Amino acid sequence: MRRSKEEMIMDILKVALDPTRPTNLMYRVNMSWKPLMEYLSKLTSAGLIELKTIDNRRFYLTTEQGVRFLKMGEQMEWGRSLIREL
Numbered sequence: 001m002r003r004s005k006e007e008m009i010m011d012i013l014k015v016a017l018d019p020t021r022p023t024n025l026m027y028r029v030n031m032s033w034k035p036l037m038e039y040l041s042k043l044t045s046a047g048l049i050e051l052k053t054i055d056n057r058r059f060y061l062t063t064e065q066g067v068r069f070l071k072m073g074e075q076m077e078w079g080r081s082l083i084r085e086l
Contacts, residue, residue, distance in 0.1 A: 012039055013049065013062045013070045020059060025040075
């Protein structure tokens with residue numbers, strides 16, 4: 001079963017809670033390079049993730065706003081699962 005866009009975004013934000021190199025991020029969220037870069041570009045523009053350079057290496061890191069978004073998404077998923085049980 002394919003993941004929804006929301007699930008992919010949540011996966012990216014979760015993995016990037018710790019500074020993560022782009023290639024490592026690609027493997028850990030199980031996405032190919034081009035779609036991942038498109039998502040990262042959009043998430044960066046939205047202020048949910050940021051690109052940091054440390055010792056000439058690129059890392060992605062979830063911002064505070066991204067952490068709040070992630071928590072909100074988890075709460076919404078909890079609500080959806082509760083509704084399904086009713």
